[in-house]
Amino acid sequence: MLDRPQRQRTLPRRANCTTSFVLIAAFSSLVVFGSSVAAWAPSLLTVSSRGSSLTSLSRNPSSSVIPLYSTTEQASSINSTDNNMSNKQEDYPQYTPEQLKSALDGLLEGSSDPAFDGRHLFGYENGIQNPNHELSKLQAITATRIRDYERYLQSGKAVQEQDLVKQMQSFWQTHGPLLNLQTVIQEQAPRMALAAEFKRASPSKGNIAVHLNAGEQAQQYAAAGANIISVLTEPRWFLGSLEDMTEVRLTTTTNAASTTSRPAVLRKEFTTSKYQITEALANGADTILLIVAVLPQHLLKELIDHARSFGMEPLVEVHADVELEVAIQAGAKVIGVNNRNLHTFQMDLHTTEHVAEQLMAQGCTFDHSDPTAAQNSRYTLCALSGMSTAFDVDRYRNINVGMCLIGESLMRAADPKVAIAGLCLDPKDWENMRNTVGGGAYTAGTKLVKVCGITTADDALVACQAGANLIGVIFVPKSKRCVTADQAMAVVKAVRAFGERTNRETLAVTKPTEATSPISQLTSNAQALEASSRRPLVVGVFQNQSPEFIRDMVDSCGLDLVQLHGSEGMEAANKEICGVPAIRVVDIATDPETGKASENAVQMILNSVTTDPLAILLDTAIKGETAGVAPASSLTMPLPKRFKTQDCLSLLRVD
Numbered sequence: 324m325l326d327r328p329q330r331q332r333t334l335p336r337r338a339n340c341t342t343s344f345v346l347i348a349a350f351s352s353l354v355v356f357g358s359s360v361a362a363w364a365p366s367l368l369t370v371s372s373r374g375s376s377l378t379s380l381s382r383n384p385s386s387s388v389i390p391l392y393s394t395t396e397q398a399s400s401i402n403s404t405d406n407n408m409s410n411k412q413e414d415y416p417q418y419t420p421e422q423l424k425s426a427l428d429g430l431l432e433g434s435s436d437p438a439f440d441g442r443h444l445f446g447y448e449n450g451i452q453n454p455n456h457e458l459s460k461l462q463a464i465t466a467t468r469i470r471d472y473e474r475y476l477q478s479g480k481a482v483q484e485q486d487l488v489k490q491m492q493s494f495w496q497t498h499g500p501l502l503n504l505q506t507v508i509q510e511q512a513p514r515m516a517l518a519a520e521f522k523r524a525s526p527s528k529g530n531i532a533v534h535l536n537a538g539e540q541a542q543q544y545a546a547a548g549a550n551i552i553s554v555l556t557e558p559r560w561f562l563g564s565l566e567d568m569t570e571v572r573l574t575t576t577t578n579a580a581s582t583t584s585r586p587a588v589l590r591k592e593f594t595t596s597k598y599q600i601t602e603a604l605a606n607g608a609d610t611i612l613l614i615v616a617v618l619p620q621h622l623l624k625e626l627i628d629h630a631r632s633f634g635m636e637p638l639v640e641v642h643a644d645v646e647l648e649v650a651i652q653a654g655a656k657v658i659g660v661n662n663r664n665l666h667t668f669q670m671d672l673h674t675t676e677h678v679a680e681q682l683m684a685q686g687c688t689f690d691h692s693d694p695t696a697a698q699n700s701r702y703t704l705c706a707l708s709g710m711s712t713a714f715d716v717d718r719y720r721n722i723n724v725g726m727c728l729i730g731e732s733l734m735r736a737a738d739p740k741v742a743i744a745g746l747c748l749d750p751k752d753w754e755n756m757r758n759t760v761g762g763g764a765y766t767a768g769t770k771l772v773k774v775c776g777i778t779t780a781d782d783a784l785v786a787c788q789a790g791a792n793l794i795g796v797i798f799v800p801k802s803k804r805c806v807t808a809d810q811a812m813a814v815v816k817a818v819r820a821f822g823e824r825t826n827r828e829t830l831a832v833t834k835p836t837e838a839t840s841p842i843s844q845l846t847s848n849a850q851a852l853e854a855s856s857r858r859p860l861v862v863g864v865f866q867n868q869s870p871e872f873i874r875d876m877v878d879s880c881g882l883d884l885v886q887l888h889g890s891e892g893m894e895a896a897n898k899e900i901c902g903v904p905a906i907r908v909v910d911i912a913t914d915p916e917t918g919k920a921s922e923n924a925v926q927m928i929l930n931s932v933t934t935d936p937l938a939i940l941l942d943t944a945i946k947g948e949t950a951g952v953a954p955a956s957s958l959t960m961p962l963p964k965r966f967k968t969q970d971c972l973s974l975l976r977v978d
């Protein structure tokens with residue numbers, strides 16, 4: 324039986340997880356060549372699943388990784404306990420939907436006007452929960468947390484609140500004072516403050532990086548310039564613990580030059596009680612998250628006031644307009660806009676821009692252009708979720724956002740320091756980056772991974788979790804990995820769920836004019852593809868099949884892209900013909916005598932490209948072999964020396 328609502332777990336340390344995947348080809352426009360595949364540090368272009376089940380990767384006993392959910396179980400994962408790595412299933416009590424619903428009702432109990440205080444709550448009308456209401460994922464998690472805490476407090480083992488207060492004071496005496504979240508952010512202006520998140524797993528993504536150690540990861544974040552470390556302390560869905568957070572606080576304090584030059588620590592929890600706030604403080608938090616979507620206004624205000632009574636400034640999270648109104652009325656000052664709708668797991672990076680407009684329309688000041696302007700602003704605006712690049716940071720810099728909170732992409736990064744440096748938090752770094760690489764998304768660091776030959780939803784999910792950008796499904800009958808329309812549909816469904824989207828991804832590809840050169844067109848397409856495939860896309864692979872068949876599969880399965888592998892001409896890889904943008908496979912010309920790539924291979928490719936394809940994919944130069952069948956030894960591709968990373972990149976920069 325669980326003693327407290329969270330407990331320390333023993334987790335395996337970072338381990339490189341090698342796979343038997345085979346490198347088969349490269350998008351010249353997009354990627355770099357590599358020689359090994361690390362599941363958590365993908366650096367290749369296209370990878371074939373090569374018959375073996377990808378699912379076995381995540382169930383590799385040596386990595387002790389048990390998938391948090393499979394796609395088929397995803398919808399029911401909220402109430403499942405099999406996400407628990409080292410704790411036994413029975414460690415977690417289960418609650419009936421009625422128990423969960425009444426837990427949420429309990430939050431409105433202290434309100435003198437439930438209809439008003441609960442006006443923004445999902446499934447409520449006039450302060451009363453619709454009896455047929457099905458709890459959203461966010462509500463189910465929050466209600467479970469409420470019930471877990473109730474059990475803990477009734478168990479007789481809970482630390483009493485007055486003891487937590489003493490513990491907090493002694494913590495501050497030993498490890499230094501509390502940091503104020505708003506001040507930490509304001510002091511960074513005009514640099515974007517970064518909240519780097521420690522999140523091993525999540526309900527929307529399943530396992531992310533279960534092997535990581537909280538203290539070690541946080542220290543890497545801190546050394547790279549993170550100003551806040553956000554730590555998920557929820558155990559069932561996020562595999563977190565309060566102990567993780569304390570470890571983060573202690574490690575980053577020990578390694579800091581002084582007790583105040585450390586990053587602030589944010590407890591990321593489903594907080595609904597004063598007890599959780601005091602507990603957070605006693606265990607090393609500087610601040611906590613309050614999610615407006617599950618907190619009635621009167622309770623939100625009570626919790627904000629309780630936090631401030633200890634000098635803590637909380638991060639108040641909103642998503643919808645009415646939630647912003649509730650946050651302002653409850654007295655929030657640091658407002659975080661979650662781009663992810665936590666009721667539905669739909670991601671939209673425009674959400675922050677929309678809320679910024681609403682704040683301005685209400686005359687609320689928030690400015691991050693310099694420290695004085697920031698300190699004179701009542702509000703500090705933060706963007707949460709879905710970000711991974713300098714482009715994301717810059718879009719929010721332009722609307723006076725002061726802090727970006729980034730989780731998944733930093734947890735998956737092979738080197739968090741490099742990933743953080745690449746965000747260009749300082750506007751000067753951004754300007755330098757733009758000036759040195761010509762202002763494009765298309766930089767020497769650009770990497771996309773395509774995992775091809777996927778046949779099941781579970782394998783697709785594993786590939787997505789390992790960081791794939793493109794998931795290939797093969798429609799070529801002679802392939803061992805040829806899929807039916809139903810199989811492809813299941814893969815599309817899984818990939819969309821992982822990417823938190825419901826529709827086909829529309830790439831922001833600029834239409835070529837007659838004057839557009841194929842190379843500049845491919846370069847701008849590369850930017851669009853890179854931006855869109857941060858959340859994976861599904862590519863249907865075809866070979867000499869009719870445009871009618873291709874379009875039929877595109878429409879019925881919901882493919883995002885197609886890839887043409889046969890002797891169809893370059894012009895066949897046209898969006899108007901295929902229904903979606905198309906990648907054209909291009910053979911690297913081989914020297915008939917040596918069997919190696921010809922010296923003029925690059926020029927031949929340059930001569931052949933048109934503005935039709937979205938991208939070109941360079942096929943192996945092995946004589947008689949085509950992509951997908953080349954042996955692993957072809958990794959030592961006999962490409963001309965100059966046909967390496969830089970040339971692949973410059974190939975598309977030439978105008």
Ligand SMILES: O=C(O)c1ccccc1NCC(=O)[C@H](O)[C@H](O)COP(=O)(O)O
Nearest residue numbers: 525526527665707708709710729730731
């Ligand atoms: O991430 C989830 O799936 C999730 C589900 C339900 C409630 C909260 C959830 N996540 C919390 C967050 O919003 C993110 O951890 C955080 O903002 C970072 O997002 P990202 O950079 O996209 O990992």
